[in-house]
Amino acid sequence: MNELKVDFNRPALMGHELEYMKQAIENGHISGDGPFTKKCHAFLEQELGVQKALLTTSCTHALEMSAMLLDIQPGDEVILPDFTFVSTVNAFVLRGARPVFLDIRPDTLNLDESRLAAAITSRTKAIVPVHYAGIGCAMDSIMDVAARHSLPVVEDNAHGLFGKYKGKYLGTFGSMASQSFHETKNFTSGEGGALLINDPILVERAEIIREKGTNRSRFFRGQVDKYTWVDVGSSYLPSDILAAFLFAQFEQREKIQLHRKQVWELYQAGLKDWADSHDVQLPCIPDDCEQSYHMFYMLLPSLELRQNLIAYLRERGIYSVFHYLPLHLSDMGRSFGGKTGDCPVTERVSDQLIRLPFHNSLTSSEQEQVIDLIQGFPF
């Protein structure tokens, strides 16, 4: 009987989470924008050097806010990679946009910047690169094309907090960026997110949209004497109890990032020779990128081998998973005209990719067992 169980993800207390949640209750403010939310905002603004950070209930909601802030209208086109989570596209489709899916680069699995300029039309209203696995997109080229066409860039940085491209933090290139604090991310509050705003013109309206379309934030700062409905909006504020949990994790930034770096490097060192001799592709980190150590993935030579490896590990108590399906081939993607062959790299990578267990309490002995088993996988 096999007793081994290695979860793909496991929540962990990293510092003062429980104490701070208790404190949030004792503060008498457990709705949004309480003292812990303010601490989280200040932390993100100071550490990353962004103009404004606003916690949201998810990365999905931060992306929805960005679509509202850009005034996306029915018929507008938004360019994004085909290999991403549904929220990257849904946030814009919700406002009536037509998605234009770009194929990805075979090395980093990020949007292929060489295809970007050709995808721009007179209807294009935004470019939304995703830093897959927290490894930066080629932001120089992307920002250059965007500037030539006066188009805003929204970085979906769900995976990439504290990753860098050419020494600059991911999430600080576009006019806005979205972060995720979902339970699988480096820093979590269970569910959660943030909108990072680099363009100061967007800040005031972002506060309004996040607060149900009211100027409540200005009211609390004493800038107006009553607050009212001034714009479209929704409720995107997380409870201060969740912000308390998140802030405790932020405080452990060094510890969390160091642990994840060690996890990533142990997989890389343990699997490199095996991968080379079995035609398995390991993650590519370009020289100009510092990754966020969000995940460890491998590309197997075929769908069949990938499925067999997932099943083989599962039978032995190890939980590994595949990732995104090509968006253009989903029911929704097909309704926008997507068809097989449109994005061949995504179509291949989606079949071949496996993600290994990766979380803040993964031990090196658990990892050694994963590595040993993979090396014994019958090809």
Ligand SMILES: Cc1ncc(COP(=O)(O)O)c(C=O)c1O
């Ligand atoms: C690239 C990307 N964007 C957005 C999201 C949505 O994040 P959330 O669950 O915080 O809404 C995810 C989810 O993991 C993601 O992978």
